[in-house]
Amino acid sequence: MKILVLNCGSSSIKYKLFDMTTKEVIAQGGIEKIGLKG
Structure with a gap:
Protein backbone atom coordinates (compact mmCIF):
# COMPACT_ATOMS: atom_id res chain seq x y z
CA MET A 1 0.00 0.00 0.00
CA LYS A 2 1.21 3.50 -0.84
CA ILE A 3 0.19 6.67 1.01
CA LEU A 4 0.59 10.21 -0.32
CA VAL A 5 0.84 12.92 2.34
CA LEU A 6 0.29 16.56 1.33
CA ASN A 7 1.12 19.62 3.42
CA CYS A 8 -0.46 22.73 1.90
CA GLY A 9 0.54 26.06 3.36
CA GLU A 32 7.54 27.22 -2.45
CA LYS A 33 6.71 30.90 -2.98
CA ILE A 34 3.43 30.17 -4.80
CA GLY A 35 1.67 33.39 -5.71
CA LEU A 36 4.46 35.67 -4.52
CA LYS A 37 5.78 38.41 -6.77
CA GLY A 38 9.42 38.55 -7.62
Missing part, protein backbone atom coordinates in the same frame (compact mmCIF):
# COMPACT_ATOMS: atom_id res chain seq x y z
CA SER A 10 -0.37 29.60 2.34
CA SER A 11 2.47 29.83 -0.20
CA SER A 12 3.87 26.29 -0.43
CA ILE A 13 2.97 22.67 -1.07
CA LYS A 14 5.07 19.77 0.23
CA TYR A 15 4.54 16.05 -0.29
CA LYS A 16 5.87 12.63 0.67
CA LEU A 17 4.95 9.28 -0.85
CA PHE A 18 5.31 6.32 1.53
CA ASP A 19 5.38 2.61 0.71
CA MET A 20 3.83 1.05 3.79
CA THR A 21 4.93 -2.51 2.97
CA THR A 22 8.62 -1.54 3.13
CA LYS A 23 8.11 1.51 5.42
CA GLU A 24 10.21 3.69 3.10
CA VAL A 25 9.76 7.13 1.59
CA ILE A 26 9.51 6.61 -2.18
CA ALA A 27 9.39 10.28 -3.22
CA GLN A 28 9.31 13.70 -1.62
CA GLY A 29 9.37 17.28 -2.74
CA GLY A 30 7.68 20.60 -2.72
CA ILE A 31 7.01 23.95 -4.31
